[in-house]
Amino acid sequence: MLKKLIMFTGLLGGSVLFSGQALAAADFGPCTPEGGTHIFSATINKTVSDTSKNTTGATFVDFDSWNLGGTYAMSCECPDDTSLINDTLFKAVVPLAFVTNIESRSYYQINNNIAIASDVLISGGRGEYVNTPFENVGNLTNNRSQCSQNASSKDTIWTSGGKGHLSLYILHPFVGESIIPSTKIMDLFVTKKPSVYGSIPASSVYISGSITVPQGCELSSGSTLEIPFGEFKATDFKDRKGQVAKNATKFTKELQFKCTNISDGIKIFLRIEGMPNANDSNAIDMGNPDIGAVIEGANGKILVPNDASVNQELSVSGLVDDTHRTASTTISAYPISTTGKLPARPANCRPPGISRPANCRPPGISRELPPCVLMWSKQDEKPSCFDASVFTAYRFRDGGTV
Structure with missing residues (x-):
């Protein structure tokens, strides 16, 4: 009796797995980076030139930017029917403590003195910088070039996460230099189906460096x-x-x-x-x-x-x-x-x-x-x-x- 039960469970598991594969081939789904998440690391060394603004609540919009280059490959779940196409959608997640929202920018704490807001370039047909966090923002390219069924999908060059801007918010005034250790400010996920994202980010953006107030x-x-x-x-x-x-x-x-x-x-x-x-x-x-x-x-x-x-x-x-x-x-x-x-x-x-x-x-x-x-x-x-x-x-x- 025990032996039969084990065999039945194995057959049931095989049936569930088969159904999942059939569903993936019939619909669009998330995109997965080849070789794991691509890391972008930006170095920020900036000076607050107007020392009178070294006050709690002061903001510096587009205080700095990054343009790092670097590419990676991804493949996306797509239906087998090649007549079906869909947009490529992005989601940006900020893994930091939220501080405040000012003029459509969300600021997140970096250390005791400063918080930052970021935007990232969504290229393709959109070609715009989008304030983080966001979800289901398309790059306006309805095609199948990233689909896993295409042998050439891994040849597609992805750069998402490589360009963006930082805005600065003063939490507490500081003297001299505020050090920024290596800090993740963004995980970027990609999908071909709205709100269906995988667990592996396509890219992650880190910043490090310092903000200096002149003496x-x-x-x-x-x-x-x-x-x-x-x-x-x-x-x-x-x-x-x-x-x-x-x-x-x-x-x-x-x-x-x-x-x-x-x-x-x-x-x-x-x-x-x-x-x-x-x-x-x-x-x-x-x-x-x-x-x-x-x-x-x-x-x-x-x-x-x-x-x-x-x-x-x-x-x-x-x-x-x-x-x-x-x-x-x-x-x-x-x-x-x-x-x-x-x-x-x-x-x-x-x-x-x-x-x-x-x-x-x-x-x-x-x-x-x-x-x-x-x-x-x-x-x-x-x-x-x-x-x-x-x-x-x-x-x-x-x-x-x-």
């Missing part, structure tokens, strides 16, 4: 810091090469900076960039070869223009919010003689023919010489343009050198 500091007071040196006669510079002008004192100023996206433990240094004086490279050119301005750090060491080895470390606070810190340092500035001579009269500077030629300036005064500009004025009645000229306003710019 930087700017003066809290704005882009310009005024340093009033005071007023001096030309004779105050005579015979004082390399020395502070007579009756001048050092102007000391504490600089306050607002810093963005500075990671813990990062040190920040201030250095000076600008046009050095032709006669003394330690001094900043002021538009006259006989004078210059010297900037010292808090330790009294001269901050030589354009010398990266000479800098001043800033004192940096802890985070005041998710992305910002404050930083500060103290500098001193003073005018010096670079030649020991009476400063030369500015070329082509002529009194304008009024009793107080207050507009006497060297040529090109409107052209700024960052980080410092000398503005000239005339404050006596003498017709000579320079003999009693005074220096009234030196401007120090941060020059974006932090």
